[in-house]
Amino acid sequence: MDEQLKLNQELEDSWKMQFIGQYHQTMDSxxxxxxxxxxxxxxxHYYGGEVxxxxxxxxxxxxxxxxxxxxxxxxxxxxxxxxxxxxxxxxYLFEHYSGSIxxxxxxxxxxxxxxxxxxxxxxxxxxxxxxxxxxVLWDMEYFENKxxxxxxxxxxxxxxxRNSGNLDLLF
Numbered sequence: 001m002d003e004q005l006k007l008n009q010e011l012e013d014s015w016k017m018q019f020i021g022q023y024h025q026t027m028d029s030x031x032x033x034x035x036x037x038x039x040x041x042x043x044x045h046y047y048g049g050e051v052x053x054x055x056x057x058x059x060x061x062x063x064x065x066x067x068x069x070x071x072x073x074x075x076x077x078x079x080x081x082x083x084x085x086x087x088x089x090x091x092y093l094f095e096h097y098s099g100s101i102x103x104x105x106x107x108x109x110x111x112x113x114x115x116x117x118x119x120x121x122x123x124x125x126x127x128x129x130x131x132x133x134x135x136v137l138w139d140m141e142y143f144e145n146k147x148x149x150x151x152x153x154x155x156x157x158x159x160x161x162r163n164s165g166n167l168d169l170l171f
Contacts, residue, residue, distance in 0.1 A: 019038075019130030019131060019132060019133070021036060021039075022130070024125065025128050027113065027125075031112050032111070034108070037109065040105055040109040051070060051111065052068045053111075054068070054099065054101065054117070055117065061142070062120075063138070063142045063146075066134050066135070067134060068134050069134075070102070077097055080094045101116075113137065121139060122138075125140035127140050127143045
């Protein structure tokens with residue numbers, strides 16, 4: 001019984017470290033975005049308030065930015081470095097993410113997006129989107145256009161969930 005309680009506590013504690021939710025924020029002329037209070041608390045309490053900011057390797061349009069707590073970025077880079085011994089093409093991913101720009105959360109809970117990362121990517125209206133161990137910054141207009149699944153895509157999602165017995169995930 002004690003082992004089950006310990007496992008439950010570990011699961012509960014791990015969820016306290018996760019970024020979950022979607023928020024609409026504005027970015028000021030200096031590139032500052034106020035983070036949701038829960039995101040700020042997680043970043044400061046569990047990760048020391050230091051982050052790495054970069055474009056997403058998977059986004060061909062380059063219109064979203066990823067905010068990594070520094071320990072999460074370091075962990076991912078270590079995994080990618082190990083994978084490079086098996087696939088030399090992983091060096092592209094390693095070089096991309098090792099080029100992340102360091103940042104911190106200021107006393108007002110804001111993150112500063114460097115000019116070279118926001119230029120041509122983010123406008124004033126931003127979607128701050130929690131993705132478990134990272135935070136994604138989207139330009140709101142791009143986000144709204146990108147995440148409107150076509151009826152065929154929606155049917156494909158439903159079919160996958162139906163076949164896996166997880167239709168309740170559709171909400």
